[in-house]
């Protein structure tokens with residue numbers, strides 16, 4: 001009985017699917033357009049042209065003609081409303097089949113209302129807030145006709161020397177995946193046809209963040225199970241969330257540039273994940289395959305990119321120049337081109353561009369009060385309190401405060417990298433907010449005029465101000481230009497004479513110093529960690545940095561950000577990340593002998609042959625997931641629902657969280673698992689759940705998480721997703737170093 005019934009169901013299901021496909025109005029419309037388009041128009045759809053980021057003067061006749069002839073599918077960076085309207089009008093009214101253009105732009109962390117850099121937003125551990133920020137960015141950008149953003153960047157990054165870490169979701173695949181879905185939902189909104197919906201682009205597919213030595217554009221070598229376990233999950237999650245486009249990156253992966261990589265763009269993305277949107281190359285990344293040494297010339301590059309699955313070419317013009325020739329010569333199958341064009345048209349149709357090609361003006365919402373308020377909330381939740389000796393923070397009433405440092409009044413730099421449309425004149429700076437809030441109690445001496453400043457001309461004044469105060473707020477960090485694309489650094493300490501100034505202040509005044517860091521990456525603090533009494537990591541927080549920082553410093557807002565990346569003690573420790581392997585000789589605190597303690601003439605074996613650095617140990621300065629609060633949280637009573645499970649059963653994990661301090665606060669509760677033995681070795685911990693929990697002073701809550709097979713599986717050496725039997729632990733706590741655990745077995 002059973003088999004025939006199943007067969008019947010399968011047959012009727014496949015009947016329904018093919019039936020539905022043929023009556024899907026979008027696919028029908030795609031068919032209809034394809035049947036009318038010439039080869040020139042089809043190739044035209046695959047071309048994305050750049051214009052200068054601020055178009056002035058007249059629109060060029062060449063550009064207008066190209067649009068008129070259907071030789072362009074998308075334009076990037078046309079930031080002039082009239083030009084957008086005129087070009088769209090030409091496309092819709094004068095091009096052969098009236099196919100609308102998509103206008104694209106990098107709207108990475110806000111359009112005019114700038115939110116924290118993505119690494120900062122990752123520190124909120126608050127996907128709902130990230131989603132709201134992305135929605136606001138879409139509402140603002142679509143006013144200028146931007147219906148496609150090149151975000152979110154989903155590159156897992158384990159190396160803070162890499163400048164683009166600022167734009168990344170950090171080191172963890174699970175946190176990055178949750179944020180990935182949030183960004184996609186926010187940018188795209190509930191309905192792609194809404195004129196404020198901006199299609200998202202999951203980039204840079206893939207491995208760009210694994211650039212050797214953190215040097216941008218550099219080689220990435222990632223074996224396949226590592227790729228599948230660590231680097232691919234946020235991208236797959238973007239597909240699940242309905243992302244409409246992908247970007248192939250600049251880098252090569254395992255010897256093949258990703259913009260010519262069939263395995264990634266076809267096998268993984270389309271065949272395994274079922275992605276049916278389109279793939280755009282990165283800026284010239286198709287023709288850069290020549291420099292990579294993978295293609296002999298532009299024609300070869302066009303062929304290899306198209307064959308691999310790049311549907312649209314950003315800015316370089318090899319498709320324009322050679323696709324026709326490649327097809328005429330029979331090298332490239334016309335069906336391949338048809339598949340590319342169909343994907344692009346499908347997305348344009350899904351966006352409703354054929355019915356509503358023109359932008360909707362929401363100018364009055366740009367930088368509106370509600371947008372600024374949300375940006376402030378995001379900025380506040382992004383901040384991570386790293387150190388707070390003698391409860392220096394929050395500030396106490398009537399304290400005399402010296403505000404010193406190059407970043408207290410750096411309206412451009414607080415916006416961070418990738419802010420094409422942000423305006424420093426809209427920035428609310430920390431010094432302005434502090435002065436407004438604390439008035440006469442503030443004495444401000446910049447000390448250094450910008451982050452790389454080496455001049456000591458203002459040192460004496462800064463020291464005097466510190467002398468006359470109860471405490472120093474030192475606003476240090478990096479200018480925005482020191483992180484972002486192509487802005488990697490080999491030394492990631494505070495640049496310029498900042499360290500010297502901090503040391504001088506400490507030495508000459510002994511006053512407590514609160515270091516507020518505004519930077520695009522974790523900063524190595526080894527030279528000054530002993531000189532500062534409190535540290536607040538404030539990333540580049542965007543337009544509302546000033547009020548958000550002020551409210552955290554005075555205690556109106558209790559800091560709740562947590563590190564989305566391990567914070568290294570030194571550059572020499574990099575890469576250092578929490579979900580590393582155990583090794584055969586894991587580091588042990590009990591047998592570790594630091595370099596200063598090695599007896600003169602000691603024998604090698606007396607030191608313990610473990611995996612550590614003699615001079616920097618084996619732990620980062622601050623672990624992944626870490627962050628302090630003005631209150632204290634305690635975890636207790638961890639229990640699990642079973643000691644042994646089969647693969648179909650769920651495990652309930654219960655514990656109690658208490659706020660034992662005197663202040664209300666938010667804890668980011670984290671759940672990790674460890675899988676002790678596998679057919680390939682497994683990380684020592686993996687984040688599987690998290691939640692922001694608000695607790696009033698002295699409040700206690702019982703919390704429950706449920707984990708199931710999907711949390712325990714991994715890709716094995718054959719790249720199959722498997723759950724293997726054996727011993728596991730579940731950990732809960734406030735960062736990746738938590739030791740509170742329970743063990744269970746999977747049978």
Ligand code: BGC
Nearest residue numbers: 106150203204250282283485
């Ligand atoms: C970057 C991309 C960006 C593109 C367009 C490239 O240099 O790598 O992330 O989307 O430019 O501006």
